[in-house]
Amino acid sequence: MNVQAQSKKETYLFAYFKDNGEDGLHLAYSTDAYNWTTLKNDKSFLTPTISNDKLMRDPCILRGADGLFHMVWTVSWKSNGIGYASSKDLINWSAQQFLPVMEKEEGVGNSWAPEITFDNKSKTYMIYWSSTIKGKFSETLLKKDDKNNNRIYYVTTKDFKSFSPTKLLYEPGFNVIDASIVNDNDKFVMFLKDETKEPVQKNIKIAHSDNLTGPYSKASEPITGNYWAEGPTSLKLGNEWIVYFDKYTEHKYGAIKSNDLNTWTDVSDKISLPKGLRHGTIITITKKELKKLQKQ
Template identity: 25%
Template structure:
């Protein structure tokens, strides 16, 4: 079972087992131990050193990540001579990768392909080690200047979607597109998530949207490009309309922050991973995490993710039962 920036992890607890003996009194109940199934957390990311290479990490606790394979995949046409964060590069990049495991057992990554343009990149792997380029998908909407930070989302209904921030010149608006075939080769035309339009009077909007489904509602964590804080909006449907419930530095994560990824934890909590990138901030270049045990209303102080903070950028995490 998969768990990612948009699905739930259901952790099963063993039920008490009573031994009943016919014809005499029941023996003392024997209770099976309550166990938490092992979970493997897989992170895909790019790095401060390269915006064209996919790095893959694994963890047993969502905190200590070990490198599974560095530079596991590079999209066709990528130029290795380009500086790692050069915003003038118009070649094929691998930024903001998002990981998903399909019913066919294979892993799929979708990623940003360029600073400017209207395409998203897709790649596939059977083992997380060797990857194959599938295709670049051109968003069929006129005048798209930027297509950034795509994120997989599996709805409880079975719908498989990609959330992507699109800018047609009036600011970034999160959109959703739905897989139209089981092979994930064709997609519905992206539509805006209602209620997450650019702020009036600005041309900034919202990017890096990740959605989780919890208690029958959809919680969208979005980066406000005007304030640079990660804010929270809620809706009854994936497509919206969304209403903002938390804005500004409501969770104490500070700012600027971006590249957020939210996953459920086996103990009933939630964890968010965040990029910190402010040059005036002592946590510049850090990759942070913070936990909530109160249905998103309170969060722990953000801490650098050990071992990888300062190296990785905009990772997303997929959790699976072993």
């Protein structure tokens, strides 16, 4: 999930999970995009109730054109669907729903890190995630890791009640997860994780498209450094992009910034995020909305 900000006076909200996602949705806020403070003493705002595993990993929240906050998340390490709920205030949530987005595919191993992006032109939402389907894209399948060979899939919806058939969104020629797409002047920028283990990549790359549903360009060279990174989420402050990501093997968060999406500067030492924060997404909220959240 990505957000564009017109002013540095915006209030930013980071939705994230901790540990394995058992206790649900955590929220933190910032007014400068660098220093983040937990809300509700870092206790959960929403406890997961669906799927056998009852997890709420990788939460992605989008403020919809209808004024509601729409959230999707990973419900399990192994599932053919994702979680969905909506809210007017980020405090009181609708009943949690399981969306079986991959139920018509045989041999689905997982549905990970779903996100939502809105298309202003068609007034349509696209929900997208990564899945492994047994027997597909065998050219990038590793014998010792034959259950992890992801590509990005999607559905579209106008109302979060009826959904288009599931389609393949991105096949970059490698194992790919954690796609996060932002609308940039009616063109689309996809941040993604190259999940290749041999030879090892485990980094963040970029792809571009003129249309939300693609086709997307060949993936760029890595924009992150010599460490394993995942779960990118971005913010645009004026002309400056900031991409946050989980340096998951180091158990800390990183960030890079750029004015052109080509040349990147590491600003990891300038950010301060809640301890234990895992893969999440950022939106803007109003000061009034923040005050309500601070009372929880």
